Amino acid sequence: MCGIVGIFDTRGAREIDPALLKRMNETQHHRGPDEGDIYTEPGVGFGHRRLSVIDLASGQQPMFNAAGDVGVVFNGEIYNYRELTAELQQLGYQFRTKSDTETIVHAWEAWGEDCVHRLRGMFAIAIWDRRKQVMFMARDRMGIKPFFYALLPSGMFIFGSELKSLRAHPGLPREIDVRAVEDYFAYGYVPEPKTIYAGSRKLAPGYSLLVRIGQPVPEPKQFWDVPFKLHEKMTEQDAAGELAVRVREAVQSHLKADVPLGAFLSGGVDSSAVVAMMAGLTDEPVNTCSIAFNDKAFDESEYAGQVARQYGTNHHVETVDTDDYALLDTLAGLYDEPYADSSAIPTYRVCQLARKRVTVALSGDGGDENLAGYRRYRFAMAEDAVRSKIPQALRRGVFGPLGKYYPKADWAPRVLRAKTTFEALARDLVEGYFHGVSIMSDAMRARLFSEQFKRRLQGYRALDVMREHAAAAPTGEPLSLIQYLDMKTYLPGDILTKVDRASMAHALEVRVPLLDHLLVEWISGLSPSIKLKGGEGKYIFKKSMEHYLPHDILYRKKQGFAVPLASWFRGPLRQRVREALLGPALAATGIFDQAFLAEMVEQHESGRRDYSAPIWTVLMFEAFLRKELEGAPA
Template sequence: MCGIAGLYYPGTPKPVDPARVRAMADAMAHRGPDGSGVWTAPGVGLGHRRLSIIDVAGSPQPMASADGALTIVFNGEIYNFQALRRELVARGWAFRTEGDTEVLLAGWSTWGPAMLDRLVGMFAFAIHDARANTLFLARDRLGVKPLYYVSLADGAFAFASELKGLLAHPLLRRMPDVTAVEDYLAYGYVPDDACIVAGVKKLPAGHFLLIERGRPIPAPRSWWDISFADRAPGSTAVLEEELLAHMREGVRSRMVADVPLGAFLSGGVDSSAVVALMAEQSPRAVKTCTIGFTVADYDERRHAAVVAERFATEHRERVVDAEDFALIDTLVHAFDEPFADASALATWQVCALAREQVTVALTGDGADEALAGYRRYRFHAAEERARGLLPAGLRTRVFGTLGRVYPKADWAPRPLRAKTTLLALAADGAEAYAGAVGVTTPALRQSLYTDAARRALGGHRAEDRYIAAMRDAPARDSLDRAQYADLKIWLPGDILTKTDRTSMAVSLEAREPLLDHRLVEFGARLPAAMRLRRGEGKWLMKHAMERYLPRETLYRPKMGFVTPVSTWFRGALAAQGAALARSRTLAGTGWFDLDRLARLAEAHRTGREEHGRTLWQFVMLEKSLARLFG
């Protein structure tokens, strides 16, 4: 795993200062502590920070082709590089190194952009072609690896693996984008089609950008998309074996490394499945690690220990305080943009624990999105059935009226908190699902904005992104549409960003075998009942894993990394929640009604209302804005 950065002048090929490129790359030294390199030529400069995983002693970057025409900087891993290498050797290529980077150079020379369809892996890379006078940038299908870019005042096109790489360039104009703040408050993260720094963009997952000197910078082009439009034929037994084959291959291909390798083990279905399949294919004991919490309701160590014992793993665990929020500033630095998924605290801790013994760790990320594991899919399916019982107009009048008059009883037992459900039933499915994946509701956001913020937003509403994705999804039913939107928005924006930044912060490479694109494509073709059956998500996967894992592991309620932010803002962080209303950083934006924010914090502290996640969002936003913009 690595960090990449570069400058390219698409107009006049101005000279590039190597020190400037080096500063951009060195700002991401945590992504690559094992080596660095800079290469410049008229109108272009490429920088690299290396975390050595494959061909540890070779494959330095930036890497040039034998004839010097092509130069690449590459972040990621190509898991099928050996097969591609054999194919290219058969075509006459002679390789000087043993890694995957040189395979990309030969692949680009042979196939051009069509090379991307042949790649199995996670990646973001840039290739400069001196003969064609082009710069080619590409990002993997699902967005495992990040890539930011911006056009600068001197005509340069700049790119980097993380925003901090661009921030190291003195010509980057730092202005916050209020539409990204709207997106962040809605979701808890800044989605991939937005950035907190105005003018900065992220190359979307499954897209490439080909810049030709002398021509305007074009829009990115999609080279891959997921489709739920078709259904796989076959019996349950046949589809189960096919799913297992994809899972095994995803794990096998991601166990190739020239450095110590292990796995995260929470004791949940996904990480346990990965460990089971690793143990099946490894001649040595798999190294596993888990984080436990001092609060029993959040502690999964017992479940992880059952799996570790079953597969005789070399298991390590560490207990951390569920009340430990001392990592806030560490996370703000790691993420650059505001990020309010509080499970990032625990994810950072398990990454740090793993890094003590391994350089590569396999995770269980992606199965919930690919195979319908989230509880919200079950709720969405139930709501869709209820919507089908009444005509849209009548449904809107009945449930809408009930939802408006029903009290918002945050203090009440969950079965009595019906207001949200009633309002969701009054809306159409996409609108309701967009609200279900959110953190701070549109109504609450509007109440916190000033008139100036509302004018600056110009009608931009974060939920419309989800609604459009679900409306345009290549899909057959509502479950398809919800999964499609999550794979395009939630997965790269939240889950993969969280794993990339926390793992890279401690120089650990995290790999996601359950996000092998062939497995994801297969999952999208499964009949809906094979994904969600009788309220059980990931049904076929769990059924298939019954031969490996105990039923308690497979069918116990999902926990995940839970962080008690609501409790914090009624206790140790209560003063910090109240202090938000006096924040000079937030006041300086002119975007927020700080008196309203003060009342919100007080209502939460006293237990009258539930706003813990919103307060956490504002704490992280304030710290990010202060760090980025002063």
């Protein structure tokens, strides 16, 4: 695991400033504290920070072939590098190291752009080929590893593992992208390929980009997508059996390391399954890490301990105060752009704990998206079942007005909180799902934003992000479609972003075997009816794990990481909220309707409404703005 940066002259061979390149590289020192180096030649500069995991003695980067005309910087792990090395040796390539990085160098020489199809793993890669005068870049299929880039007005192309490395370049335009702001207040993050800045981008998961000297920079090209191609009919028992075998193989492929390795163990289905598989694949006890909360309403450590005892792991637990809000400003610095998932706080703490014991940790991320584990999938399918029975014209004519005029009743029993349901039934599947996952609804964002800012949006809506992905989806089956939407938005934009930044802040490598692309491809071909069955999410996965895990681990109510935002904002963070939401920084942007911000604060403090999620979202935007102003050029 590492951090990479680069500068590439798209117009020729101008000199690269090594001091500037080094500054860009050092912004990511936390990603690779073991070693660091830069390389420059006319027109090209590479920087790398290394967290040594494989081939500790000779895996330094930037790495070149023997002739010195093909070089690479790379962040991630290639899990099939030994098999590829043997294949490339058969083709006549000589290896000087035992690292996966050198495998990439020779894979490019052998197969060119098609090399990405041979790589199994998580990666962000940049390859300079002096012979062909090209820079080739690629990001792994699921978006586990980040890749940011920008074409500057000067014609210099810059890239890095984090947005802060691009910000270190004085030529980067820092104009805020108004569409990214609209996206953020709907999703709680800025979805790929946008960043908060209009002048920079994220390379989307499963995409590559080839830049040639003297030619315009093209649009990135997709090299992989989740297929969702149904398998031939198989019995439920056969599907469960094969799923367990494939999960075990994916976990085994992720165990290669020359440093201490362990796992996160939350007590949920996914992390428990990963630990169960690891225990059967290693001779030594698995190192597992959990955090407990002093408030039992948020604490799952009892279940984690149950799995740890069953498999005899070396289990480490630390208790975190649920009033752990001191990280707010730290998070703004970690994520570089507005990011509003409050579970980033406990994620940061569990990574901090794990790094005391191991350098590599396996996690259970991806199970919910792969196997329909989120409760919202159940709700979306229930709504879609009703929609399918009512003509669209009638739905919009009846449920649209009901949703508009029915009062929002957060205080009422769930059965009476029908406003969101009415609104969802008036929409199609994609729009209904978008509104189900939005932190702030269309109506709330319309009140949040000033009239001036709404004019700047020129009719753009955050829904357009999902509409574009739905139009390109390889499936129209309702459950598979919303899983696909999550894999393109929530998974890379929120979940994987959260884990990458939180882990790399502590120089911890996190691997996600449930997102191994071979496993993802196979799972996508399972019938939706055995992913979500009888209201049970991850049904077939739970069946496949019944031989490995206790019933109360598999079938208890899903909990997840949570923090008590509502009480924070009425208690210890009350003044911070007032200063941020009603202070001069947000007012100066011209983005917000100040009267609505004041209304949110007053109604939340009084207990009349629970505005905790919207307030946190605005609070993190304000924290980003302060960080931005601190680091902005004069």
